[in-house]
Amino acid sequence: MKRTSITLPEETVAAVEHAARRRGQSVSATIRQLIEKQLEAERATSPFDAMIGIVSKDLPYRAADLDEELQKSRASAIEADRG
Secondary structure, X not given: OOOOOOOOOHHHHHHHHHHHHHXXXXXXXXXXXXXXXXXXXXXXXXXXXXXXXXXXXXXXXOHHHHHHHHHHHHHHHHHHHHO
């Protein structure tokens, strides 16, 4: 194992210490387990699965028309930027 140092807010330190006491283990072991659990969860989630649902299927335009739609919806902002 490799030793490392991190800086945490006091509330986080207190929560980790409390969790370690509840588990009957060291703070280091608790932090290792929490980090490993989070990393495992991130590996289990496909980046493509994470994107499901971020765009509605009921858009009033096709992806090919996106530039035109953006230009229409942002026309006043574009004109304002031009001065």
